[in-house]
Amino acid sequence: MSDLLERLRTELPAEALITDPDVTASYAHDMASFCEAGTPAVVVLPRTVEQVQHVMRTATALRVPVVPQGARTGLSGAANASDGCIVLSLVKMDRILEISPVxxxxxxxPGVINAVLSRAVNEHGLYYPPDPSSWETCTIGGNIGTASGGLCCVKYGVTAEYVLGLDVVLADGRLLTTGRRTAKGVAGYDLTRLFVGSEGSLGIVVKAVLALKPQPPQQLVLAAEFPSAAAACDAVCRIMERGHTPSLLELxxxxxxxxxxExxxxxxxxxxxxxLLCAFDTPDPAADLAAVGALCTAAGATEVVPADNPAESELLLQARRMSLTALExxxxxxxxxxxxxxxxxxGAMLEGTAAIAEEYGLTIGVCSHAGDGNTHPVVCFDHTDADESRRARESFDAIMALGLELGGTITGEHGVGVLKKEWLARELGETGIELQRGIKAAFxxxxxxxxGKLF
Known part of the structure; x- marks a missing residue:
């Protein structure tokens, strides 16, 4: 410990190092339940690429593990500390270096907050689409690490589709530049995509080149009530089958x-x-909402209410954004x-989840990016009740098993971390895991x- 701190201090300012155990403990974990977290030896908050390189060279020399972190809003334990590690918090590296409208x-x-970037590019008539529910607090580096999505995915896609290039500090302290600034480019293997979603297991992202889109018109939202989840999912299928491209479709x-x-x-x-909430940011959103409203009615909606203006639309979206917080x-x-x-x-996923809730005697609420099939079943339980905690964990596993049975994946945007390591192995299979471990070993x-993350 003394040798580690002595070496770190040679090129880091005093304010970049945190050793107070009461403070370092607060950096030990993200927001996931049932995920083990160790005790970090030190928390480092660098402000420059050179400082990150020094940390990694020191860690390599002393064989000390490094856990990179953003805002710790993750939900899989990917940012959890391991015993004796260096927690490398990148929140102080929070500059927007360039915005190019051309x-x-x-x-x-990496420490730039998603919402801060979104508002900054809006001032140039541009739009950065990825918008996780935690967009007011989550960082771009964390979004890249987990390949996060958001409400807009159905039309605009996820984080991976907007990362053009990266600067990455490797485990031995070397600086790697991947990707491009150009609109297209196919030189060599796509290492940029490899780092997106790697959860800090291959390198430390210290700079990102992100693609932007022209800012779309303000969207209008429609709310449709259904007598069953199956009817709402039928409406989703009808909307997509008819070729509509809503800017969001949430359930x-x-x-x-x-x-x-409450x-x-x-x-x-x-x-x-x-x-069901459906939005369009097209030149004539009212017409699009009317067409979708008719499809919802045909699917069995008992009430279809289009918002009259952007203010009403934003109120509905606020309700959706606070869903996870409310279920907590x-x-x-x-x-x-x-x-x-x-x-x-x-529909089968939601019906199956309801059956699992009944089987285990638990409250499980579901909010979903219905337009791309990404569901967020939230198991609510009393953590002081050992039996209820056990049933919660078992129901969580049952939901993941159901997803795989339906031809799905164990994670659409939250990542694997500690929480889903066993399930990643089941989804990828022995050969898939062997190859992924080989890639990890190369970097x-x-x-x-x-x-201890991913596999």
């Missing part, structure tokens, strides 16, 4: 709607079994799943970067 790119450091089940009302008195209809108030703890299935199997032969 090239339609932004160049940023909240009855449990989620009631939790949001938390914020939003006035959402508690008599509904499923509430139902019991003392939650496990938030992240299973993505083909859109055609979305990090000593196994120092975020050990």
């Amino acid at each position: 090239d339609r790119i932004a160049v940023v450091e 909240m089940d009855r449990t989620t709607v009631r939790a949001v009302n 938390l914020a008195s939003m006035g959402l209809p508690e008599t509904t079994e499923a509430l 108030t139902v019991k003392s703890a939650t496990m938030i799943d992240d299973v993505c299935v083909p859109r055609s199997r979305l 990090d032969p000593l196994g120092l970067l975020n050990p």
Whole structure:
């Protein structure tokens, strides 16, 4: 410990090092339940690429593990500390280095908050689409590490589709530049995509070149009430089958709607079994909403209410964004799943989740990026009740098994981390895991970067 601190101090300012155990403990974990976290030896908050390189050279020399972190809003334990590690928090590297309206790119450091970037590019008439529910607090580096998505994925895609290039500090301290600033480019293997979603296990992202789009018109939102989740999912299939491209298509089940009302008195209809929100940011959103409203009615919607203006639309979106927070108030703890299935199997996923909730005697609310089949079943439980905690963990596993049975994946946007290591092995198979471990060894032969995550 003394040797580690002595070496770190040679090229780091005193304010960049945190050793107080009461403070370092607060950096030990992200927001996931049931994920082990160790005790870090030190927390480092660098401000420059050179400082990150010094940390990695020191870690390599002393064989000390390094756990990179952003805002710790993750939900899989990917940012959890391991015993004796260096926690490398990148939140101080928070500069927007460039915004180019001509090239339609932004160049940023990893600690930039998603919402800060979004507002900054809006001032140039541009748009950065990825918008996780935690967009007001999560960082771009964290978004890249977990390949996060958001409400807009159905039309605009996920983080991976907007990362053009990266500067990455490797485990031995070397600086690697991947990708490009150009609109297209196919030189060599796509290492940029390899780092996106790697959860800090291959290198430390210290700069990103991000693609931007022209800012679209303000969107209008429609809310449709359904007597069952199956009917709402039928409406989703009809909307997509007819070729509509909404800017978002989100679903909240009855449990989620009631939790949001309880938390914020939003006035959402508690008599509904499923509430579907559909938005368009097209030149004539009212016409598009009318067409979708007719499809919802045909699918069995009991009420279809289009918003009259952007203010009403934003209110509905606020309700959806606070869904996970609201479900966290139902019991003392939650496990938030992240299973993505083909859109055609979305109804089966929701019906199966309801059956699992009944089987295990638990409250499980579901909010979903319905347009791309990404569901977030939230298991609510009392963490002080050992039996209920056990049932919560078992129900979580049952939901992931259901997702795989339906041809889906164990994570659409939250990542694997510690929480889903066993399930990643089941999804990828023996050969897939062997190859992924080989890639890890090529970039990090000593196994120092975020050990114990993914596999």
